[in-house]
Amino acid sequence: MAKLLKDYSGEFDPGFSYKKLKRETLLELLRGYADYVRKIDGHWYLEVMRRCGNEAAFECDAAVWVRMDPFEMEMTKRILGTGGDTPLAMAKTLQASPWAASYNCEVEVINENHVILSYLTCPTIVSLEKEGMGREKLICHDLEVKLMREKAQCFNPAIKITPLKLPPRSGPDDVCCQWELRLDRPK
């Protein structure tokens, strides 16, 4: 059996594939890819904002994510088998999404139909706070609430999403945002 590679510093291999890499390297690459996703989105937003203003950038962002979020949920469910019709299935899918590595999210499971998500860190809110233009109102309140509800649709249209806490934060130790995912099953 061929020895697994730590990196690709050796000679060109016409049959190279990621399968030839060590698990630790794949993990590092995956973290890099997750960062890449955040950078693509962030650079596009900022470049459009610079040229056309925040209103146009925000509208483009909303249009992009209304399309991307369902794709992301379905992709994660398919690859990692996190499907189901409960808030818990949605929480598992969010734990394993390409964005998960960018946040520290605490999941409190009351039962499979009632889950609380607390985002303890968020690079976006840190950037928005640093920028100081108050864009978090638009992004965290208007857009994120809509998108979280769109995501829930991919699991069960009856899942209710309630934002329990949204920016502005009282300080850097405060949670970034907190959400209740709840499904009331008919008895």
Added chain:
Amino acid sequence: MIKPLYDYSGDFDPSFDYGKLSKEGLVGLLAAYSNYIRKLDGHWYLSVMEKCGKDVAYDRDIDVWNKLMKFEFKIASEVMNIRGNGVDSVAKYFQVSPWFWTFKPRLELKKDRLEVTFEKCPTLLALEKEGNGREAQICGEMEPELFESIAHHFNTKIKVIALKLPPRKSADDVCCKWEFRAGVNK
């Protein structure tokens, strides 16, 4: 030792992270991320085109990619340790890039020359379907600059020659073909 997971279909794990996945699970996820990255960029381009016009979308795309390429090179050099100044390094870059993984280009390395053939390209398929002729700008103007920046990251003396560019004669035709020619190490 805990057995790595192929997927996350089992019970909820409050401390789940990718480190718990098996090697096969990680490779599957990387392939999916590669496709995700391409889709995300495509949706941004189309949204900006719709809202602000095609010139703004094209212009912003160039600025975005000038920044993102630096990040791609960082992954290639720091995680994959691809260094060196020959065309073989360019070939290795194409094999590991999250962006080009979806395209699966055919790479032919011949001493100091590298031929890269794109037989499949979802971007070109979408452009052909759209029918507005945008491939002339994207494939004919933006891509040569992008490939030059890849080549020059490794060696500013590497020359990039477009051997074949869209429009294609038919769906069986290759999408595009490039040559990277070393200017040093002869």
